[in-house]
Amino acid sequence: MSRELNFLSQQVILGRLSRRDFLGRAAALGISIPVATSMLSSAALAASPVKGGSLRAGMQGGESTDSLDPALWTSQVQHSFGQSWGEALTNVSPEGDLVPRLAEEVHSSDDAREWTFKLRRGIQFHNGKEMDADDVVATLERHSDEDSQSGALGIMRGIESVRKTGNYEVVVTTTEANADLPFLLSDYHLMIQPNGGKDAPEAGIGTGPYRVVEFEPGVRQRAVRFENYWNPDEFGHADEIEILIINDTTSRMAALQSGQVDVVNRVEPSIVDRVANLSNVQVQSVSGRAHYVFVMHCDTAPFDNNDLRLALKYAMDREDMVNRILRGYGTIGNDFPINAAYPLFPEDIPQREFDLDRAAYHYRRSGHDGPVVLRTSEVAFPGAVDAAQLFQQSAAQAGIDIEVRREPGDGYWSEVWNAQPFCASYWSGRPTQDQMYSTAYISNADWNDTRFKRDDFDQLARQARGELDEARRQEMYRDMGLMVRDEGGLILPMFNDYIEATSDRVQGWTPHPMGEMMSGYALSRLWLSA
Amino acid sequence: MNSLIARLIAQRLALGISLLFAVSMLIFAGTQILPGDVAQSILGQGATPEALANIRRELGLDQPAWQRYLSWLGGILQGDLGTALSNNRDIAESLGRRVNNTLFLAFWTAVVAVPLAILLGLVAVRYQNRWPDRLISGSTLTAISLPEFFIGYLLIYFFAVQLNWFPSVASVHDRMNLGERLHAIALPAATLTLVILAHMMRMTRAAILNVMQSAYIETAELKGLRSLLIIWRHAFPNAVSPVVNVVMINLAFLVVGVVVVEVIFVYPGMGQYLIDHVSKRDIPVVQAVCLIFAAVYIGLNMIADLVSILSNPRLRHPK
Numbered sequence: 001m002s003r004e005l006n007f008l009s010q011q012v013i014l015g016r017l018s019r020r021d022f023l024g025r026a027a028a029l030g031i032s033i034p035v036a037t038s039m040l041s042s043a044a045l046a047a048s049p050v051k052g053g054s055l056r057a058g059m060q061g062g063e064s065t066d067s068l069d070p071a072l073w074t075s076q077v078q079h080s081f082g083q084s085w086g087e088a089l090t091n092v093s094p095e096g097d098l099v100p101r102l103a104e105e106v107h108s109s110d111d112a113r114e115w116t117f118k119l120r121r122g123i124q125f126h127n128g129k130e131m132d133a134d135d136v137v138a139t140l141e142r143h144s145d146e147d148s149q150s151g152a153l154g155i156m157r158g159i160e161s162v163r164k165t166g167n168y169e170v171v172v173t174t175t176e177a178n179a180d181l182p183f184l185l186s187d188y189h190l191m192i193q194p195n196g197g198k199d200a201p202e203a204g205i206g207t208g209p210y211r212v213v214e215f216e217p218g219v220r221q222r223a224v225r226f227e228n229y230w231n232p233d234e235f236g237h238a239d240e241i242e243i244l245i246i247n248d249t250t251s252r253m254a255a256l257q258s259g260q261v262d263v264v265n266r267v268e269p270s271i272v273d274r275v276a277n278l279s280n281v282q283v284q285s286v287s288g289r290a291h292y293v294f295v296m297h298c299d300t301a302p303f304d305n306n307d308l309r310l311a312l313k314y315a316m317d318r319e320d321m322v323n324r325i326l327r328g329y330g331t332i333g334n335d336f337p338i339n340a341a342y343p344l345f346p347e348d349i350p351q352r353e354f355d356l357d358r359a360a361y362h363y364r365r366s367g368h369d370g371p372v373v374l375r376t377s378e379v380a381f382p383g384a385v386d387a388a389q390l391f392q393q394s395a396a397q398a399g400i401d402i403e404v405r406r407e408p409g410d411g412y413w414s415e416v417w418n419a420q421p422f423c424a425s426y427w428s429g430r431p432t433q434d435q436m437y438s439t440a441y442i443s444n445a446d447w448n449d450t451r452f453k454r455d456d457f458d459q460l461a462r463q464a465r466g467e468l469d470e471a472r473r474q475e476m477y478r479d480m481g482l483m484v485r486d487e488g489g490l491i492l493p494m495f496n497d498y499i500e501a502t503s504d505r506v507q508g509w510t511p512h513p514m515g516e517m518m519s520g521y522a523l524s525r526l527w528l529s530a
Numbered sequence: 531m532n533s534l535i536a537r538l539i540a541q542r543l544a545l546g547i548s549l550l551f552a553v554s555m556l557i558f559a560g561t562q563i564l565p566g567d568v569a570q571s572i573l574g575q576g577a578t579p580e581a582l583a584n585i586r587r588e589l590g591l592d593q594p595a596w597q598r599y600l601s602w603l604g605g606i607l608q609g610d611l612g613t614a615l616s617n618n619r620d621i622a623e624s625l626g627r628r629v630n631n632t633l634f635l636a637f638w639t640a641v642v643a644v645p646l647a648i649l650l651g652l653v654a655v656r657y658q659n660r661w662p663d664r665l666i667s668g669s670t671l672t673a674i675s676l677p678e679f680f681i682g683y684l685l686i687y688f689f690a691v692q693l694n695w696f697p698s699v700a701s702v703h704d705r706m707n708l709g710e711r712l713h714a715i716a717l718p719a720a721t722l723t724l725v726i727l728a729h730m731m732r733m734t735r736a737a738i739l740n741v742m743q744s745a746y747i748e749t750a751e752l753k754g755l756r757s758l759l760i761i762w763r764h765a766f767p768n769a770v771s772p773v774v775n776v777v778m779i780n781l782a783f784l785v786v787g788v789v790v791v792e793v794i795f796v797y798p799g800m801g802q803y804l805i806d807h808v809s810k811r812d813i814p815v816v817q818a819v820c821l822i823f824a825a826v827y828i829g830l831n832m833i834a835d836l837v838s839i840l841s842n843p844r845l846r847h848p849k
Contacts, residue, residue: 063806064802065616065806217617217619219796220701220703248794250686255698260698
């Protein structure tokens with residue numbers, strides 16, 4: 001067996017190579033897949049988790065206005081802390097597969113409208129109560145309530161009823177066929193709480209591997225290992241976890257470097273090369289689903305003209321954006337919001353190139369004259385002002401005059417985004433393609449920030465949602481992707497990587513394309529080397 | 531004499547309190563003028579007219595402004611600052627913790643900075659225009675010229691990252707004892723000291739030099755007293771009044787103006803708390819914090835006034 005393969009399996013353990021990449025490269029070395037997978041598991045065994053110690057993370061994205069009520073979570077700090085003390089019915093693996101968590105089995109009726117969740121038995125909440133179907137029903141009810149202000153309300157609107165059919169069995173009926181439902185219930189807002197959190201939404205009581213002991217919003221959040229946790233082999237290795245909110249980038253790096261924290265999130269692309277050179281620090285990056293965009297309203301002049309939209313799309317130099325704005329820590333986009341990190345990604349959609357001739361051609365055909373106003377702001381995404389200026393320059397080469405207007409960060413999300421016809425913005429990913437499209441691309445979506453309103457698209461989305469045959473479904477997603485790419489108002493130059501850094505003490509990092517900090521599992525899955 | 535002082539203090543206190551009332555009215559009026567009402571900012575984009583009406587009724591926003599002002603004021607007088615709109619936490623409780631932290635940092639910075647500034651001022655006068663004076667003036671002026679975040683980063687780089695003497699994260703918490711707390715705040719306190727030192731030192735130096743021209747100082751010199759003694763016993767008491775004013779302004783700065791240092795050192799003080807809530811339009815919190823800031827300013831200036839008056843017989847017995 002080659003040394004290269006050993007090296008590769010080490011890389012998987014260190015999280016530098018995804019499992020799929022490993023299998024691909026192993027195949028290239030001439031090793032059959034069953035052998036390759038068993039090598040992988042033995043390497044994983046060699047680096048088995050060590051219990052104990054105190055794991056500290058320094059994170060950006062916490063405010064003193066944060067709450068422990070899962071319904072109100074919006075930031076990555078709440079996401080990461082929440083995943084440590086709470087658990088949802090399901091999880092999604094880095095490969096995009098459904099993984100059971102509090103539900104041990106999920107199956108659907110043939111029409112994909114009735115979903116039965118069999119719950120695990122003998123699971124305890126931190127307050128000693130045993131979790132049963134009542135708690136699950138109550139949780140889902142609470143988040144369905146229009147007054148709850150829950151971040152999961154959009155998901156819950158598709159649910160018609162939630163019924164208890166046994167002490168450990170819950171049936172969820174959707175308003176229309178939805179093959180993604182179990183994925184949607186992995187949403188981090190939907191942490192199962194005793195009686196659904198109806199009595200005390202902010203109590204911070206869940207079933208997770210850690211028990212909240214200190215919650216000072218915007219300052220620190222601390223939790224200790226829950227003694228009666230049901231799955232200690234997989235989760236909850238450190239005795240104690242703590243998140244320090246360090247919003248200043250320089251301070252966050254200094255804290256990591258001086259050993260006051262073991263993990264930091266949001267390493268900025270502009271400094272990542274220098275961080276990588278530090279002796280005691282590892283940079284962890286994963287290409288995820290988040291993307292930086294410029295959005296045009298398809299129903300507002302002059303953007304109601306598809307030729308103008310295409311002209312702008314062809315005038316975008318994507319490679320240059322990835323190199324300059326993301327310093328290479330990202331991948332180019334193709335003007336539809338899905339990439340290979342999603343299950344059922346349509347692989348054969350051709351990449352849109354930077355093509356000045358075509359841009360000029362479509363611009364002439366659009367008959368548009370005069371400057372096109374593009375609004376941007378520092379808060380739209382890191383580097384958004386620079387990106388707008390780069391876009392301005394590349395468009396000028398095709399004879400398109402973009403006027404960049406810099407807006408104040410305060411009020412950008414209420415006054416500019418989703419209000420003005422052309423502006424910079426960002427999206428983080430969603431668990432499934434359907435969820436991404438339903439959030440922002442179907443006609444009546446709350447956040448249809450491109451005003452993309454097409455009946456045939458909506459219908460296709462509905463059909464795909466109910467389609468249990470994966471090949472047919474993938475085909476539908478291909479058609480939807482093409483529609484958005486060729487006729488939508490989305491210019492998607494780049495998918496940005498999540499870049500984090502860990503100290504030498506930390507082990508067990510596995511990249512997860514779903515979100516920051518191993519999609520929130522970092523604190524409960526990492527361990528400290530002895 | 532004692533009754534005179536008591537009357538003076540009572541007078542100033544009454545003045546301060548009425549000023550605070552006026553400020554509370556200004557704060558309340560100011561937050562009313564802000565664009566968008568509270569109900570709108572709570573509900574955000576998803577606001578429906580009936581939900582807006584519900585929340586307005588719940589918060590009493592349908593009542594006239596003067597009525598709301600009176601009930602707000604009434605609550606404050608009973609120590610009830612209300613609850614934060616953004617996360618439903620009791621303001622008095624979460625703010626109290628922050629106020630304590632801010633005062634803790636301000637207090638220990640002052641304990642170091644004020645005596646140090648005055649001492650350096652005295653030394654600068656003693657060696658006026660010679661190398662100690664030049665060194666002191668030069669270095670303190672350099673420190674005040676650098677932006678405070680830069681001083682902070684420099685200290686972090688040398689003392690936290692390179693030497694590992696002090697933590698770069700000054701996040702204090704309940705489980706720390708006094709020694710640990712002091713160790714944690716060493717770097718932010720040092721940064722703030724460097725920021726405020728020059729101002730107080732220069733004022734001490736200037737005020738004393740002013741007095742040093744007087745005839746009675748010359749007499750003291752002719753008596754053969756040692757120069758530091760002259761400065762300390764004879765010149766300084768007459769220079770107290772301007773120095774105290776500058777000291778108080780700097781102390782007020784330590785309480786209300788240290789957001790940047792709080793952010794760099796991750797110190798859980800009031801500044802960051804205020805900013806987070808301003809961006810969420812969390813008006814009750816903003817009002818409460820502003821009121822505390824106003825009270826600090828008024829209180830410290832009142833103390834400065836009292837000290838100036840007591841230290842100066844001419845002001846003590848106005849004609």
